[in-house]
Amino acid sequence: MTQAAAPTPGLAGSDRARILALRRRVLQALGLLVLGAIVVIPAVWVLFLAPTTGKWATSFGSAVHDPKDFLITLLNGITAAALYFVVASGFTLIFGLMRVVNMAHGAFFLFGGYVALKLQRHMVGEGGSFGLSSSQVNLTHWIVPALVGTVAIAAMGLAMQQLFLRWNQGQDLRQALITIAVSIILADQMLAHFGGVAEDIAWPRNWDTFVNLRVKGIQYTETRLVILAIAVGIGVLLWLWLKKTRTGMVIRAGVDDRAMVSALGVNIQLTFAIAFAIGSALAGLGGVIGGSFASLAPGVDANWLLYSLVVVIIGGMGSLGGAAIGALLLGITTNFAAAYLPSNYTYYSIIFTFVLVAIVLAVRPLGLFGRPE
Amino acid sequence: MSRVTPDRVVGVAALVLAVLAPLYLSSYWVGTLLTQMLFLGIVAASLIFLSAYGGMVSLGQVAIYGIAGFVVGNVTTNGNTKGLNLGWNPWWGVVLGLAIAVAAALLFGALASRSVGIYFLMITLTYSVIANLTFGQVTDVSGFGGISGIPAPKHIGPVDAHSNRLYYVALGVALAVYILLRYISRTPFGLTLQGLRDDPVRMSSLGYNVMLHRTIAFAFAGFVAGVGGVLFVWWNGHIDPASIDLSATIDVLVIAVVGGLYRIEGAWVGALFFVVINNYSQQISFIGPRFHTLIGAIFLVIVLVSPGGLVGLWDRAVALSPFRRRGPTDRNPIEAGQVEPSV
Numbered sequence: 001m002t003q004a005a006a007p008t009p010g011l012a013g014s015d016r017a018r019i020l021a022l023r024r025r026v027l028q029a030l031g032l033l034v035l036g037a038i039v040v041i042p043a044v045w046v047l048f049l050a051p052t053t054g055k056w057a058t059s060f061g062s063a064v065h066d067p068k069d070f071l072i073t074l075l076n077g078i079t080a081a082a083l084y085f086v087v088a089s090g091f092t093l094i095f096g097l098m099r100v101v102n103m104a105h106g107a108f109f110l111f112g113g114y115v116a117l118k119l120q121r122h123m124v125g126e127g128g129s130f131g132l133s134s135s136q137v138n139l140t141h142w143i144v145p146a147l148v149g150t151v152a153i154a155a156m157g158l159a160m161q162q163l164f165l166r167w168n169q170g171q172d173l174r175q176a177l178i179t180i181a182v183s184i185i186l187a188d189q190m191l192a193h194f195g196g197v198a199e200d201i202a203w204p205r206n207w208d209t210f211v212n213l214r215v216k217g218i219q220y221t222e223t224r225l226v227i228l229a230i231a232v233g234i235g236v237l238l239w240l241w242l243k244k245t246r247t248g249m250v251i252r253a254g255v256d257d258r259a260m261v262s263a264l265g266v267n268i269q270l271t272f273a274i275a276f277a278i279g280s281a282l283a284g285l286g287g288v289i290g291g292s293f294a295s296l297a298p299g300v301d302a303n304w305l306l307y308s309l310v311v312v313i314i315g316g317m318g319s320l321g322g323a324a325i326g327a328l329l330l331g332i333t334t335n336f337a338a339a340y341l342p343s344n345y346t347y348y349s350i351i352f353t354f355v356l357v358a359i360v361l362a363v364r365p366l367g368l369f370g371r372p373e
Numbered sequence: 374m375s376r377v378t379p380d381r382v383v384g385v386a387a388l389v390l391a392v393l394a395p396l397y398l399s400s401y402w403v404g405t406l407l408t409q410m411l412f413l414g415i416v417a418a419s420l421i422f423l424s425a426y427g428g429m430v431s432l433g434q435v436a437i438y439g440i441a442g443f444v445v446g447n448v449t450t451n452g453n454t455k456g457l458n459l460g461w462n463p464w465w466g467v468v469l470g471l472a473i474a475v476a477a478a479l480l481f482g483a484l485a486s487r488s489v490g491i492y493f494l495m496i497t498l499t500y501s502v503i504a505n506l507t508f509g510q511v512t513d514v515s516g517f518g519g520i521s522g523i524p525a526p527k528h529i530g531p532v533d534a535h536s537n538r539l540y541y542v543a544l545g546v547a548l549a550v551y552i553l554l555r556y557i558s559r560t561p562f563g564l565t566l567q568g569l570r571d572d573p574v575r576m577s578s579l580g581y582n583v584m585l586h587r588t589i590a591f592a593f594a595g596f597v598a599g600v601g602g603v604l605f606v607w608w609n610g611h612i613d614p615a616s617i618d619l620s621a622t623i624d625v626l627v628i629a630v631v632g633g634l635y636r637i638e639g640a641w642v643g644a645l646f647f648v649v650i651n652n653y654s655q656q657i658s659f660i661g662p663r664f665h666t667l668i669g670a671i672f673l674v675i676v677l678v679s680p681g682g683l684v685g686l687w688d689r690a691v692a693l694s695p696f697r698r699r700g701p702t703d704r705n706p707i708e709a710g711q712v713e714p715s716v
Contacts, residue, residue, distance in 0.1 A: 101495060164673075164677070172491045173490060173491060174676060177626075177672075177676045178673065180626065180672075181670075181673035181676060182669075182673070183623075184620075184665050184666075184668065184669030184672065185665070185666050185669035187665070188664075188666040188669065189666060192663060299618070301619075302505075302618065302619035303506075305498075305502070306506075309495050309498060309499050309502075313495060313499065347511050347512060348511060349510075350506045350510050351507060353503055354500075354503045357484075358480075361484045361485070
């Protein structure tokens with residue numbers, strides 16, 4: 001167990017090498033076969049097999065049987081992925097440059113949502129017992145809280161970085177523990193100030209409608225399309241920022257070799273601060289959108305920390321493209337699992353998140369786009 | 374071997390005090406606080422073992438602890454609660470619970486074994502959150518409300534009536550776990566593990582199978598965490614998804630870090646500190662129910678000031694005193710700084 005086997009006596013070195021190579025090829029083929037089965041079987045199930053009656057009945061039946069609900073599920077997956085991307089891109093930006101795993105990312109998400117919620121209630125009024133309804137809210141009442149929430153979290157992230165993390169650069173485990181401490185305190189304070197009841201931010205009334213997509217007569221929720229548009233916009237802006245501006249250039253160089261960038265006379269501390277603020281801002285913005293799309297409650301922070309972690313573990317740490325692919329895989333997997341598992345077993349869909357992580361880790365331990373340091 | 378050092382004096386004194394505790398402490402202290410301290414310490418010890426000897430700071434221990442607890446709950450209850458209600462003998466429940474916990478730990482460990490440091494931290498955190506959500510959603514085995522009325526074995530329970538019995542069982546198990554972990558760290562396996570912690574590339578060139586060793590270490594730590602989970606369900610009689618949520622996961626990390634991430638003893642020091650603060654902070658007027666703010670702040674200060682935790686402070690004090698502890702000291706993974714991902 002502890003030591004590699006000594007060369008088998010009686011075998012020439014080249015024979016041994018050949019046997020090893022053969023064994024490796026067989027193992028690789030087996031691995032690919034298993035992987036193929038894991039991908040192909042669910043795909044065939046969703047496309048052709050899923051029944052609507054009997055023991056294994058699903059809600060919609062196969063894609064061939066019910067293309068409309070298949071398309072809706074696909075759109076739901078993509079729009080969920082959009083929000084995953086917004087949140088996880090901030091996480092991966094911070095990690096890529098500074099090697100800081102911001103475990104407070106989920107708490108920042110929740111806090112950003114609460115800031116926007118409170119501001120919206122302040123602007124419009126408390127609303128009824130179920131909070132505000134969209135008919136009372138216009139575009140300004142959503143966009144202003146969203147911006148304030150985003151900026152507040154940017155400031156909070158910046159403060160955390162300057163106060164605690166800056167002095168511990170290079171000690172990545174210690175930095176992760178510091179962010180965990182911040183997340184404990186934040187989560188507890190949010191519970192104290194905002195209570196344990198789930199609340200949500202109201203969408204503006206002009207977004208809270210359905211859009212006719214003119215495909216198979218699908219009426220689709222406009223707010224989900226808004227989320228998709230915001231995510232695409234953020235993706236493009238981040239891409240332009242990283243590729244076309246000087247700061248972006250420094251960040252990309254810093255991801256590859258921090259010490260060298262610093263030695264070239266670039267103010268890397270300033271770049272770190274900017275990246276941390278932007279990364280946190282994305283968590284805050286994600287929280288505002290997530291709080292409008294779903295709801296804000298204690299425990300939501302853990303879910304969003306999980307989504308961010310899963311997205312970057314799948315996509316590869318520090319890669320923006322990886323975050324996009326990871327978000328898509330996560331969004332599509334979870335939505336299809338929830339919609340196409342047999343109706344009696346839909347609550348098993350959470351397992352598929354684990355399966356997704358497990359497959360990626362087994363095949364590419366650094367994620368799909370991850371690079372060794 | 375029989376040299377008298379401050380560590381040994383304190384250790385023996387603590388053991389004697391623990392054995393005699395029911396004589397001089399109220400049954401609330403023994404049955405609630407100290408028993409809780411013992412099983413939380415066992416879970417934290419499994420984390421410290423992985424961290425100190427393997428360089429793997431795992432946030433997945435609570436997931437495995439929960440898996441063992443839920444399995445015991447499902448197979449030993451009968452009727453009147455959620456889950457499978459198989460009604461087995463509690464001892465068979467222990468066997469199956471630990472077997473499934475170790476199997477899960479083998480799988481988790483194998484998947485994470487190519488990573489160390491913060492990557493390992495992140496991957497194991499996803500295990501914990503996913504385990505929490507899974508038990509929350511899968512109503513066949515638990516669901517949101519969890520499983521109630523989990524019995525302890527005949528000779529130990531009922532726990533409410535005989536709280537000292539479970540206390541002594543937990544004390545014996547904790548002592549056994551401590552001795553076992555210390556022993557393992559001195560075996561060739563434990564030494565190899567420490568070699569992998571310090572330089573995986575070199576160990577790999579020497580012919581050691583890095584991933585296999587990490588996986589086995591994780592499975593072994595999973596066994597220890599599972600033992601903690603079994604004691605927990607006997608003590609509590611109930612387990613629900615909130616018992617293993619993110620907050621519980623972080624509590625165990627806090628215990629390990631506050632105690633000290635590089636010596637096994639730290640687990641119980643941290644656990645005692647944790648349960649006492651948890652119990653008495655509510656009586657301080659300006660803290661009240663805000664226990665987690667307090668413990669978060671303490672955690673922050675410990676991480677910033679003394680990465681070795683309370684045991685680290687003690688070691689520093691001893692090092693300054695005339696009774697210096699000689700011999701090789703274990704490396705502190707936090708002070709060791711950057712842990713690079715291995716290939």
